[in-house]
Amino acid sequence: MYGQQPYPMGSHSSPMPPATSQSSGGGGSTSFDSNVLGLLRNMEREDLQKLNDQTIETLISDDTDLNKLQEVKLTESATNRSLAEHNLSQQSRIEQGRRALISAHKEAADLGRHHRELTSRLSGGQQGESLETLHSLLQSACLEAEEKSDSILDQFQSKRMSLPEFINKYTEARALYHTRRAKTDKVTEISNQRIVQASSAYRTTNMPPAMPPVGPFGPPPVPPQHAAMPPYYYPPNYYGVTRENQAQVIRCHGDKKREDKSRSNGGTFAAVTASVAMATVAVNRDKNNEEKDKPENANLPTVTLEEVAKHNSLQTGVWVIYQNTVYDVTNFVDSHPGGEKILLAAGKDVEPFWDLYAVHKSPHVLSILAEYAIARLTAADALELQRRKASEQSDDGGKFANEPKRSPLLVPINKRPYNAMSPPEILMDHYYTPNAIHFVRNHLPVPKLPEDANSHRVKLDLKDPTNEEKVNRSLNVTVEQLRNDFPRVSYDVTLACAGNRRNEMAQWRQARGLEWRQTAVSNARWTGAPLHLVLKKLFGLDLDKARKLGYRHVQFEGMDGDSITGDFYGASVPVEVALDESRGLLLAYEMNGEAIPADHGYPLRVIVPGAIGARSVKWLCRIALSRQESSSFWQRRDYKTFQPSLYTPTVEDFVRAPAQLYWPVVSAICWPPDGHVIRDGYGADEDEVVQIRGYAFSGAGAGVVRVEVTTDDGNTWQLAQWCNLDDAPDDVDDSLHQPFGQRWAWRLWEATVPAPKPGQSVTIACKAVDDNGNQQPERWSSVWNARGLLGNAWHRVTVKRGQ
Numbered sequence: 133m134y135g136q137q138p139y140p141m142g143s144h145s146s147p148m149p150p151a152t153s154q155s156s157g158g159g160g161s162t163s164f165d166s167n168v169l170g171l172l173r174n175m176e177r178e179d180l181q182k183l184n185d186q187t188i189e190t191l192i193s194d195d196t197d198l199n200k201l202q203e204v205k206l207t208e209s210a211t212n213r214s215l216a217e218h219n220l221s222q223q224s225r226i227e228q229g230r231r232a233l234i235s236a237h238k239e240a241a242d243l244g245r246h247h248r249e250l251t252s253r254l255s256g257g258q259q260g261e262s263l264e265t266l267h268s269l270l271q272s273a274c275l276e277a278e279e280k281s282d283s284i285l286d287q288f289q290s291k292r293m294s295l296p297e298f299i300n301k302y303t304e305a306r307a308l309y310h311t312r313r314a315k316t317d318k319v320t321e322i323s324n325q326r327i328v329q330a331s332s333a334y335r336t337t338n339m340p341p342a343m344p345p346v347g348p349f350g351p352p353p354v355p356p357q358h359a360a361m362p363p364y365y366y367p368p369n370y371y372g373v374t375r376e377n378q379a380q381v382i383r384c385h386g387d388k389k390r391e392d393k394s395r396s397n398g399g400t401f402a403a404v405t406a407s408v409a410m411a412t413v414a415v416n417r418d419k420n421n422e423e424k425d426k427p428e429n430a431n432l433p434t435v436t437l438e439e440v441a442k443h444n445s446l447q448t449g450v451w452v453i454y455q456n457t458v459y460d461v462t463n464f465v466d467s468h469p470g471g472e473k474i475l476l477a478a479g480k481d482v483e484p485f486w487d488l489y490a491v492h493k494s495p496h497v498l499s500i501l502a503e504y505a506i507a508r509l510t511a512a513d514a515l516e517l518q519r520r521k522a523s524e525q526s527d528d529g530g531k532f533a534n535e536p537k538r539s540p541l542l543v544p545i546n547k548r549p550y551n552a553m554s555p556p557e558i559l560m561d562h563y564y565t566p567n568a569i570h571f572v573r574n575h576l577p578v579p580k581l582p583e584d585a586n587s588h589r590v591k592l593d594l595k596d597p598t599n600e601e602k603v604n605r606s607l608n609v610t611v612e613q614l615r616n617d618f619p620r621v622s623y624d625v626t627l628a629c630a631g632n633r634r635n636e637m638a639q640w641r642q643a644r645g646l647e648w649r650q651t652a653v654s655n656a657r658w659t660g661a662p663l664h665l666v667l668k669k670l671f672g673l674d675l676d677k678a679r680k681l682g683y684r685h686v687q688f689e690g691m692d693g694d695s696i697t698g699d700f701y702g703a704s705v706p707v708e709v710a711l712d713e714s715r716g717l718l719l720a721y722e723m724n725g726e727a728i729p730a731d732h733g734y735p736l737r738v739i740v741p742g743a744i745g746a747r748s749v750k751w752l753c754r755i756a757l758s759r760q761e762s763s764s765f766w767q768r769r770d771y772k773t774f775q776p777s778l779y780t781p782t783v784e785d786f787v788r789a790p791a792q793l794y795w796p797v798v799s800a801i802c803w804p805p806d807g808h809v810i811r812d813g814y815g816a817d818e819d820e821v822v823q824i825r826g827y828a829f830s831g832a833g834a835g836v837v838r839v840e841v842t843t844d845d846g847n848t849w850q851l852a853q854w855c856n857l858d859d860a861p862d863d864v865d866d867s868l869h870q871p872f873g874q875r876w877a878w879r880l881w882e883a884t885v886p887a888p889k890p891g892q893s894v895t896i897a898c899k900a901v902d903d904n905g906n907q908q909p910e911r912w913s914s915v916w917n918a919r920g921l922l923g924n925a926w927h928r929v930t931v932k933r934g935q
Contacts, residue, residue, distance in 0.1 A: 274316055277309035285557070295561065299541070299568070306540040432457070435507040437516065444479030451506075452482040456514045458507040464500075467782050469769050481517060496642045500780075531577045536730040539568040545646055549574040550731070553651040556802040560825040560880055563860035564624075564724055565654035572731045573629045573652065575701050575766065579691040579751055585727060585735030586612035590719075592670060593756040597682030600760050607670060611721055611735055618661035618669070623716050623741060624861075624870065624877035626829045628653035630744035630771055630792060633800065633923035640912035643920025650800035650927065653827065655878050658739045660720035664711045667757075675711040678757060686710035687762040688738050688747075689754035702764030703747045705740060705793065707757070715833075716741045716874060719752065741876035742831045743793050744921075746771050767791055773917040781918050795831030797908060798924040799839050799881075799900035802826050806929040810887060821884040822931060825855070828879050828900035835875030835903045841883045842897050846910065846926075852881040852898070872903070893932040 284302045287293045293301070440458055443451035450462045452474075461474065468474045477485045486492040509517065532548055542552035552572045554565060582588050589608045596602035629652035631645045638647055663686075667673050673681075687704040694700070709715045718739040721728065728734040733750030740747045746766055761767055772789040774781050781789075803825045804810075810822065828836040839852040854865070857880065863869040870877060888894040899908040909915055912925045 273312045274309060277305060277312055281305040281309060295558075295566070299539075299566075303540055430508075432505060432508045434510045436510055437513045440509075441479040445475070450475060450478045452477050452480065453509065453517070454482050454486075454501065456509045456517065457505050458509065459501055459504040460506045461501075461504050464504060467780075469781070469783060469786055481521075483521070494644055494646075496644050534578045534580050534730075536578065538572070538731065541569050542572065543649075543651070545648065549576055550578075551646055553649060554654050556649075556651045556805060559651055559654070560802045560827065560855070561857070563655065563857045563864070563877075563880065564657055567656070567724055567726060567729050567732070570654040570656060570723075570729075570732060571627075571629065571652050573745055574692070574731065575746075576692040576694060578730055579693065581691075581730060581734055581751070585721065586610065586615070588735040590736060590752055591754045592667075593754065594671060594683075595756055595758040597759040600758060600763075603756075605671070609666070609670065614661040614666070614719055614721065614736075618665055620659060621662050621718065622657050622659040622722075623718060623739070623874075624655065624657050625716075625739055625741045626653065626655045626876060626878040627739075627745045627748060628795065628798075628829070630746055630795075630921045631923075632798075633927070634920035636925070636927075637912055637916055637920050637923045641916055643916070644918060645920045651802065653800075653829075653878070656724050658718055658720040659722035659725070660718040660736075660739070662713065663717040663719055663738070663755075664713050666719060667711065671757075673711070673757070675707060678707050678711055682759055683707050683757040684759050685757075685761045687754075687756040687758055688749040688752060689756075689762075689764075690749045691751040691753045699765065700753075701749065701766060702762040703749050703767050704758075704762035704764075704791075705743070705747060709740070709793070714873060716876065740793075741874070742795065742833050744771065744795060744831075747793060761791065770919070771921065773919065773921050776913065776916045779918060792921060795829070796922055796924050797828070797830040797834070797836065797900050797902040797906045798922075799828035799836070799898050799908065800826050800927040801896065801898055801929050804929060804931050808929070808931045810931055810933045820887045822887045822894075822896075824852075824883045824885060824896060824898075826852075826881055826898055826927070828881060829877070830875075830900070830902035830904075830906070833873040833875055834906070835870065835872070836879045836900050837903050839879070839881045839883075839898055839900045841885060843885050843894050845895070846897065850883065850885075852883040855880040855882050875903070888931070888933040890933050891935050893930055895928055895930045897926045897928045899926050 281302060284293070284298065284305055287298075435458055440451050440453060443449040443460070446462065446465065449460055450465060452459050452461055461468075465474055482492075508514075535550060538550070538552070541555050541558065543555055544550065544552040550572055551574060554569050554571045558569060559565065588611045590610075592607055592609060593603045594605040596604050629648055631648045632652040633648065633650050634643055634645055635647040635649050637643050664674075667678075667686075673683075684707055685704045686707055686709075688702060690701040692701045705717070710717055716739075718741075720733070720737050720739045721735065723729065723732055728737055733748075733752070736752045737750045738748055738752050738755075768791070769783070769786045771792050772781075772786055773792055774785060774789060778785065801824055804822065824841060826839070828839050830836055840849040841852055842849050861869055864877075883898075885894070885896055899910075901907040908924050908926055910926050912923075915923065915925055
């Protein structure tokens with residue numbers, strides 16, 4: 133094949149390709165026959181003219197239908213003739229580019245002249261202010277509300293406001309902000325719709341397809357969705373602005389405060405025409421994580437939903453759909469941590485399943501999925517799939533119909549199922565974390581809960597040790613019975629998600645799971661009936677008798693279910709833990725002296741002190757003694773750690789590994805945050821020191837004996853001091869409050885370190901030591917695991933002093 137650069141449409145001449153020569157049998161050289169070349173030129177000119185006319189007609193009839201554009205193709209021979217005939221020289225390409233750029237700027241100026249007319253249309257003939265003016269006013273109101281929120285937070289952090297007053301005022305301020313934000317977004321939506329409609333009508337009428345700018349290095353790359361078109365054709369939106377993201381580009385240009393806390397969505401069409409290419413780069417940069425991780429599918433063949441549905445088994449192949457891309461995961465089934473549960477999505481869209489198991493939406497999982505991409509849905513089927521999703525999401529009685537109201541102070545990292553961290557700025561102000569800001573970890577949607585907590589029943593089963601499916605004895609107990617018939621016991625217990633600090637671990641090497649920061653941890657006083665006494669009174673079982681009968685595990689099951697598989701969330705602990713009084717397992721019905729909130733297990737929850745949060749099953753509805761551990765996915769195929777060299781655990785790896793129960797020793801800094809900039813008079817006191825505050829705890833009842841802080845990467849250390857908080861028990865440091873082996877609550881600490889000089893920074897690290905002598909490792913390389921669990925390397929934050 134010859135050169136790759138054809139001449140632009142509308143050119144009246146084309147350079148003659150250089151003469152070629154070949155060695156003939158007689159040794160002489162020959163050139164192209166001029167008559168043949170002329171015939172080829174005439175044929176090509178006719179083909180180009182016909183194809184150009186056909187393309188323009190297709191665009192005018194429906195400029196959004198890519199399928200029709202793709203039908204316009206050259207035969208292989210015509211394409212080869214075109215490439216051979218129109219091999220432009222470097223100088224010619226530069227000249228063509230200069231002319232095309234001039235033409236493009238003239239078009240932009242022409243569109244700019246129509247801005248006033250478009251703005252007039254946007255006002256819709258309404259009396260008073262236009263949408264643009266209204267948007268500016270609402271945008272200012274949003275900024276005012278957000279500044280008010282920041283002012284309240286500053287007052288609280290500087291100890292000028294009490295917690296109850298802060299929560300009331302801050303919640304009110306945030307509600308005002310969200311109300312104004314909603315109005316602003318509505319105006320923006322209407323404005324963008326009208327802009328796109330008006331500009332689309334103008335383009336269709338006044339802008340025929342144009343050749344893209346051609347610079348010294350040739351034309352811009354053809355977008356993948358147009359790769360199948362003739363080499364000399366390029367769609368009119370050659371800057372990369374499509375109908376899908378045109379509104380986003382418009383919003384992006386109006387975003388004068390992109391780096392500020394306000395997230396403006398303003399802008400005008402004139403701004404779009406001024407620098408469309410720059411706006412497109414900004415839009416691509418601002419795509420959310422899910423869009424960034426979406427596999428590139430434009431070059432894949434298309435298939436229908438009907439065809440995908442046929443591949444729904446290992447025999448026919450296992451195909452799944454994710455964001456309109458089709459994947460053949462047949463060969464991955466054996467490696468799937470969830471085993472053959474993946475077959476439930478065979479032949480279907482996988483997103484409804486991933487809504488329940490949000491861990492799949494991590495970059496690591498999406499990168500694995502990308503390797504199995506084989507096709508994409510047709511445009512019509514993609515629209516049909518979106519219609520089905522919208523129909524399902526509009527159902528008020530859906531999977532997430534029972535979600536409770538949550539505090540705006542929580543820091544969400546996933547909305548369905550809901551998962552949120554405690555706010556680090558407030559967390560250290562309380563020994564007992566207020567219920568409203570206790571971190572939330574939901575594996576599944578919140579179930580439908582009974583109105584009367586006392587009437588809630590829990591089923592207790594003694595399974596046959598030789599047959600897991602057979603129950604030898606069963607009875608029910610109500611929450612009211614637990615309150616009235618058993619001792620009322622309270623313990624201070626710190627709960628932490630096993631993935632706490634996973635985001636730090638993932639910075640060293642990608643780990644699977646939600647990227648929790650350091651505040652997926654909270655402390656509360658839990659009140660309820662001791663589990664060992666309940667089992668002893670109702671079944672006559674103590675530890676020795678249970679072991680003689682063959683029982684090895686106590687299983688817990690929650691009401692939160694997977695509506696797709698019918699499975700329920702569950703976990704289990706060894707009988708040595710469940711039936712040992714010193715381990716402190718509770719059937720809890722109160723949290724900090726109140727009924728347990730919906731997000732934290734109302735009306736009844738099991739509390740396993742010192743263990744990872746996953747073992748303290750919420751919304752408890754069943755307890756069973758068995759020879760086997762719980763069959764729950766989260767007990768057998770999750771919450772297990774592996775050696776750092778095992779990057780991708782298989783199903784067999786999960787089966788062999790023991791279920792994680794207790795936490796190691798861990799500490800973290802909650803204030804100041806990483807990257808904090810110290811301003812004089814705020815964050816550093818008159819003695820030029822920085823105040824540091826954090827928490828420390830350990831698992832299995834081991835208490836923390838000290839926390840150490842360093843600013844020189846561990847060469848020297850200083851001891852932190854324990855915080856004396858107003859809500860802490862008077863005997864928090866007394867062994868009577870938490871006896872040896874039952875120290876299940878955190879210790880809050882504080883320290884001061886020298887502030888860096890103006891314009892410089894310092895990295896602060898902390899580590900804790902428990903009463904068994906265990907201490908945190910220095911580096912993530914020694915504790916990294918593929919599941920991202922039990923992150924307890926030294927916690928580091930860097931702070932900078934302003935100039």
